[in-house]
Amino acid sequence: MSLRGRAITGPSAFAEPSQAQRAGDAAVNASYRKVFWHLMPLLMLCYVAAYLDRVNVGFAKLQMSQQLNFSETVYGFGAGIFFVGYFLFEIPSSVVLNKIGARIWLSRIMLTWGVVSGSFMFVHNAPVFYIMRFLLGAAEAGFYPGIILYLTAWFPAHRRAKVIAVFMSAIPVAGIFGNPLSGEIMDGTDGLLGLAGWQWMFLIEAVPAIVAGLALYLCLDNRPADAKWLTAAEKSAMEEELAQEQVGKHSPLSLGSVFRDGRIWLMSFIYFAFVTGQYGLTFWMPTLVRSIGVTGNGGIGLVSAIPFISAALVMVPIGWSADRNRERRWHLIVPALLGAIGFVMAASGTNIVISMGFLSLAAAGVLTCAPLFWSLPTAFLTGAGASTGIALINSVGNLAGFASPYMIGALRDFTGQSQAGMYALALMLVLGSIAVFLTPPRLVNR
Numbered sequence: 001m002s003l004r005g006r007a008i009t010g011p012s013a014f015a016e017p018s019q020a021q022r023a024g025d026a027a028v029n030a031s032y033r034k035v036f037w038h039l040m041p042l043l044m045l046c047y048v049a050a051y052l053d054r055v056n057v058g059f060a061k062l063q064m065s066q067q068l069n070f071s072e073t074v075y076g077f078g079a080g081i082f083f084v085g086y087f088l089f090e091i092p093s094s095v096v097l098n099k100i101g102a103r104i105w106l107s108r109i110m111l112t113w114g115v116v117s118g119s120f121m122f123v124h125n126a127p128v129f130y131i132m133r134f135l136l137g138a139a140e141a142g143f144y145p146g147i148i149l150y151l152t153a154w155f156p157a158h159r160r161a162k163v164i165a166v167f168m169s170a171i172p173v174a175g176i177f178g179n180p181l182s183g184e185i186m187d188g189t190d191g192l193l194g195l196a197g198w199q200w201m202f203l204i205e206a207v208p209a210i211v212a213g214l215a216l217y218l219c220l221d222n223r224p225a226d227a228k229w230l231t232a233a234e235k236s237a238m239e240e241e242l243a244q245e246q247v248g249k250h251s252p253l254s255l256g257s258v259f260r261d262g263r264i265w266l267m268s269f270i271y272f273a274f275v276t277g278q279y280g281l282t283f284w285m286p287t288l289v290r291s292i293g294v295t296g297n298g299g300i301g302l303v304s305a306i307p308f309i310s311a312a313l314v315m316v317p318i319g320w321s322a323d324r325n326r327e328r329r330w331h332l333i334v335p336a337l338l339g340a341i342g343f344v345m346a347a348s349g350t351n352i353v354i355s356m357g358f359l360s361l362a363a364a365g366v367l368t369c370a371p372l373f374w375s376l377p378t379a380f381l382t383g384a385g386a387s388t389g390i391a392l393i394n395s396v397g398n399l400a401g402f403a404s405p406y407m408i409g410a411l412r413d414f415t416g417q418s419q420a421g422m423y424a425l426a427l428m429l430v431l432g433s434i435a436v437f438l439t440p441p442r443l444v445n446r
Contacts, residue, residue, distance in 0.1 A: 076409020
């Protein structure tokens, strides 16, 4: 018998739950807590490594640009070309993952990008910088949408926003610990064995990805049915709840119809808008902090962690609220608009305290958007097209990771200031909020 066992028809459906029904619900909740604590620490560790290797180029820039004579535009283009490789290989990688399973393919992805990330220590000119960033994007392609798809196999929609928020809190965690770590590595190793501090930073920070990739292969189960650490009753209860989620969803999309579905392209635009703000913040945070008067790599690293601490404190409670109320749109619109306000006011700040306060508001707003966003498309995507749909949205949206740093670098070179770039980031967050508002509530509020 299922652990839930709740009748949903007849007059008794409106009665108070019986003691047995409450016990069944408690057992199901306990099963999901067990799954949460088994999966999420490892997945968070993996994403911390992923995000650190993706954006630590922002810290390397503080030394590398001067030593290799990179302009702001060269750095912005190199930081962003990561997402061209990511875009080109995202869907093929996600299709392979769907065929052979998350455990093997996610492990392969992490091991590959760890090797590529460590190889950045050999960058010596702009063309090599561009090639390595492209290869890093190609190596990492499929990891993030693969994790999102993987979580849909374990958690139903009404439990998913909080789970994805916890997973994506790895972004501020990477900033909280990674920024000071990067600064200290660069200061502490500069000149050691004839290598610059930024070269040591790339080499050392590639190690966690390789270790985590091996851990994924050893510890990950593809779906609840494979988990030996779940009881038969726990598996049955979870499978029943996941099956009930499919009731009322649209018919499964074929791979070809994904590209013709207007909902997919609306989601892609929304994600593009929010990712523009996210990577504008993370790639340029060390430079923005230095521009408001903070000096020294170690000091910049510590101060750069403050906005990420603010984001970490906000992301999970808002995800919990979205799940509890089964409301997605306003839980996404409000943080995006607050992020836009933060960018505008930070650009207008007159001292370090004011600027950092509003940068913290911007970080809390924009980094909260990503986990809440994924509760929108995963509420209606199902069937064979789900992996392709998620990959398409993620790959198109992440092109903003190319456009955003390149745009900010070009605007900084053109104006000599950072304000214009921050205003552009705020505008994209507002446009994304409008698109979310235009999304029908019945499509996503599950």
